[in-house]
Amino acid sequence: MSLNSADIKRIAHLARIEVSDTEAEATLTKLTGILGLIEQMQAVDTKGIVPMSHSQDVTQRLRDDVVTETNQRELFQSIAPAVEGGLYLVPKVIE
Amino acid sequence: MEWEVVIGLETHTQLQTKTKIFSGASTAFGSEPNTQACVVSLALPGVLPVLNREAVKCAIKFGLAVNAEIAPRSVFARKNYFYPDLPKGYQISQYELPVVGKGSMTIQVGAGDKAYEKVINITRAHLEEDAGKSVHGAQEGMSGIDLNRAGTPLLEIVTEPDMRSAAEAVAYAKKLHDLVQWIGICDGNMQEGSFRCDVNVSVRPKGTEKLGTRREIKNLNSFKFMQQAIEYETNWQIETLEDGGTIQQATVLFNPDTGETRAMRSKEEANDYRYFPDPDLLPLAISEADISTVKAEMPELPEAMKARFEAEYGLAHYDANALTSSRATADYFVATVNAGSDAKLAANWVMGSVSAKLNAEDKEISASPITPSDLASLIKRIQDGTISNNAAKQVFEAMWAGEGNADSIIESKGLKQVSDSGAIEAIVDEVIAANDTMVEEFKAGKEKAFNALVGQAMKASKGKANPAQVNEILKKKLGA
Numbered sequence: 153m154s155l156n157s158a159d160i161k162r163i164a165h166l167a168r169i170e171v172s173d174t175e176a177e178a179t180l181t182k183l184t185g186i187l188g189l190i191e192q193m194q195a196v197d198t199k200g201i202v203p204m205s206h207s208q209d210v211t212q213r214l215r216d217d218v219v220t221e222t223n224q225r226e227l228f229q230s231i232a233p234a235v236e237g238g239l240y241l242v243p244k245v246i247e
Numbered sequence: 248m249e250w251e252v253v254i255g256l257e258t259h260t261q262l263q264t265k266t267k268i269f270s271g272a273s274t275a276f277g278s279e280p281n282t283q284a285c286v287v288s289l290a291l292p293g294v295l296p297v298l299n300r301e302a303v304k305c306a307i308k309f310g311l312a313v314n315a316e317i318a319p320r321s322v323f324a325r326k327n328y329f330y331p332d333l334p335k336g337y338q339i340s341q342y343e344l345p346v347v348g349k350g351s352m353t354i355q356v357g358a359g360d361k362a363y364e365k366v367i368n369i370t371r372a373h374l375e376e377d378a379g380k381s382v383h384g385a386q387e388g389m390s391g392i393d394l395n396r397a398g399t400p401l402l403e404i405v406t407e408p409d410m411r412s413a414a415e416a417v418a419y420a421k422k423l424h425d426l427v428q429w430i431g432i433c434d435g436n437m438q439e440g441s442f443r444c445d446v447n448v449s450v451r452p453k454g455t456e457k458l459g460t461r462r463e464i465k466n467l468n469s470f471k472f473m474q475q476a477i478e479y480e481t482n483w484q485i486e487t488l489e490d491g492g493t494i495q496q497a498t499v500l501f502n503p504d505t506g507e508t509r510a511m512r513s514k515e516e517a518n519d520y521r522y523f524p525d526p527d528l529l530p531l532a533i534s535e536a537d538i539s540t541v542k543a544e545m546p547e548l549p550e551a552m553k554a555r556f557e558a559e560y561g562l563a564h565y566d567a568n569a570l571t572s573s574r575a576t577a578d579y580f581v582a583t584v585n586a587g588s589d590a591k592l593a594a595n596w597v598m599g600s601v602s603a604k605l606n607a608e609d610k611e612i613s614a615s616p617i618t619p620s621d622l623a624s625l626i627k628r629i630q631d632g633t634i635s636n637n638a639a640k641q642v643f644e645a646m647w648a649g650e651g652n653a654d655s656i657i658e659s660k661g662l663k664q665v666s667d668s669g670a671i672e673a674i675v676d677e678v679i680a681a682n683d684t685m686v687e688e689f690k691a692g693k694e695k696a697f698n699a700l701v702g703q704a705m706k707a708s709k710g711k712a713n714p715a716q717v718n719e720i721l722k723k724k725l726g727a
Contacts, residue, residue: 166519168329168336205322205344205524211532217264217301220271221285228289229281238280239391242331245381 155184248489249453252481253461254416254446255408258423259401260433261377261441262305268376268400269296269339276439284379284394290334295527298323302400305432306346306374307533307541309402312430312548313369315350317538323374323528326520331392332379340403342522345373346531347402352426353550354418355568362565367419368407375401402432408447408458413477417470420444429549429574437468444468448477449494450484459484460494464501464508476501480508552577560590569598575612576602579619586623589630596622600643617646625653632713638662666713668720671704674712675720678703689725697721 157176160183164171171179225238234241267274270287286294310317324342350369355362377399382391404423410416424442427433434441444467449459464480467473479501484494497510547555549571556567570580576597583593601622605612617625625642628634634642634657645656657663665671678700679686685703689696704717 166327166521203343206526206529208529210529211320212298212529214300214303215271215297217266217299218271219266219273221266221273221283223282225279225281225284228284228286228291234389236386236389236391238282239382239393240281241386241389242392243390244383244388245331245390 155180155187250450250485250488251453251455252411252413252477253408253449253451253458254410254412254477255461256404256406256410256416256419257445257447258404258420259377259443259445260404260423260427262302262400262402262432263434264299264301264305264400266299266301267398268299268302268374269398272398274399276436278395280382280391280393281395284397288334288379288394288397290336296339296525298528298531299400302374303346303531303533304541305400306372306402307538308430308432308545309372309404309427310347310350311538311542311545312426313347313350313352313372315369315372316348317533318344318346318348318531319533320344321346321373321531321533323525323531324522325525326375326522328520330378331390332381332394332397334379334394334397338376338378339525339528340375340522341373344530345371346533347372352419352422354415354422356412356415356418365409365415367409367415370405370407372402372404375403377401408449413474413481416446416477417474420473421470425573426549430545440468442468444473446473446477448480448484450481450488459488460496462494462497462499462508462510464499465511467501472501472503475503475506476508479506483508546574549574549577556590560584560594562590562594566594566598570594573612579612579615582619583623583626586620588623588626592626592629593622596626596643600640604647616649617643621646621652628653628657632666633657633664634662635664635710635714637710638664661711663711664713665708665711666716668716671708671712671716671720672724674704674707675717675724678707679721679724686725697725700725 157173157180160171160176160180164176164179229235229238229240232240262268264274266272267285267288270285272285272288273283275283287296307317309315321341322344323339325337326340326342327337329336347369348371350372352367352369354365354367356365357363377396379392379394379397382393406419410419424435424437427442428435436442446464446467447461448464449461451457451459462480462484464476467476480499487494495510499508499510501508553564553567553571556562556570557564562570569576571577579601580593580597583597584590601612601615601617604610605615625639625646628642629636629639638657641660641662642653642656645651645660646653650656651659682700682703685696685700689700700721701714701717704721705712705714708717
């Protein structure tokens with residue numbers, strides 16, 4: 153699989169990261185290298201191996217369904233750029 | 248050309264937990280904006296999600312209710328997209344390994360002679376968190392964000408494209424709506440968004456296998472709208488194809504005011520969610536023991552209860568079905584029977600007068616002014632011959648209006664049936680004496696005249712005579 157700079161721009165856009173054309177070229181080289189490494193690894197037979205979803209072989213601890221959080225709206229909103237009537241204000245979102 | 252519509256549903260059911268799926272913030276509905284948005288809901292740096300045990304239990308309950316495989320190990324994944332009501336920039340969901348696997352549900356479609364049953368296959372159900380809410384118009388050029396709902400636990404239930412009409416889709420949605428409430432995992436409140444359906448619709452020439460391109464109708468929160476939206480969408484797709492057009496995959500919204508569906512502005516690359524396992528959460532392990540524990544807490548399921556009603560009480564399939572449409576109705580019926588009522592009479596009253604009254608007054612059965620034991624005491628008076636069916640209807644109306652219990656109403660309204668044979672004989676004698684012509688006609692072989700005489704006797708007793716006794720005595724007197 154080979155990438156071109158348009159792919160880099162698209163991936164950057166999806167992640168909302170601004171990359172200049174020069175940066176895109178540099179990133180292209182790095183990502184192509186990583187993909188090359190993955191291609192080499194494809195040669196390994198992984199049949200019957202469960203894909204790893206976490207580095208440690210432990211399972212999720214569960215929490216009891218009890219309210220532990222109190223209302224701290226004022227504190228949290230003290231660092232927000234804009235609030236009104238308890239709402240966080242953001243630039244208008246269109247559907 | 249004859250077309251076939253193919254429908255699959257994705258339903259978001261909000262789970263009835265006290266707290267959010269990954270934090271101890273309350274999920275109570277209707278609170279002041281952002282008063283239930285804790286550090287996890289706000290996605291402040293450094294916070295970690297911890298899974299709510301109760302949400303997992305709800306998922307297991309659902310899995311058991313639809314005979315599904317419950318994954319011994321399932322994985323949470325990040326679904327990445329940017330929207331202000333999702334402060335993390337991703338939604339925690341499940342992708343490759345959902346908690347609930349393949350299951351099925353049997354639905355009843357239509358009524359009367361045309362009614363039929365159909366099995367709808369469930370592809371999967373997975374746990375995920377809800378997003379916050381955007382409020383528009385708070386300030387010019389700005390949107391307001393309320394994160395109280397962010398992190399509320401959802402179980403997304405996905406079906407195979409097994410439905411072939413709007414009626415089947417609505418029957419499935421209603422049945423699912425009943426079921427999640429029955430097993431107590433969702434309050435079913437559609438106005439508050441506790442139960443929201445996305446419907447995938449495509450059409451294909453009848454008899455072909457290949458699925459057409461689908462369009463997804465988002466966020467339907469009423470069964471009526473679902474029916475209308477699917478019908479409109481189906482016709483639109485067929486017309487488009489017949490006019491030589493093609494269908495583009497799209498997300499559409501239904502406008503209840505116009506009854507039309509229209510495509511949302513297609514967001515560029517909107518569907519590239521770049522799922523990957525969430526490193527903040529370990530795999531969820533569910534043991535056989537966990538499943539057994541939940542199983543022991545499960546209420547009797549509607550299908551099992553239906554079979555029991557047919558076997559134990561001799562109810563017809565249709566009646567058993569209607570009585571198990573909701574847990575509240577089933578509980579009401581069972582309580583009436585347990586209070587001493589004949590089961591078939593109880594079934595008739597619950598599905599007849601009680602449900603008609605509830606419908607007329609738009610009430611839930613739990614709010615019925617007549618309790619199961621009230622109803623049983625009324626039915627017992629029919630069973631023991633104290634009152635006729637007609638009188639029972641009057642008593643029912645009076646009980647509904649809060650005029651007292653069955654016995655006091657029967658007494659105060661003088662509705663007691665006359666079963667004293669001496670009194671009835673006297674009435675019958677009078678009727679025979681006063682209706683020579685009818686008596687002659689009957690003796691001449693006219694069966695109808697007999698019924699007319701019974702009618703006269705009933706009228707003379709002001710409807711209080713026991714009709715069976717009137718029949719018997721009249722027959723004897725006429726030498727029939």
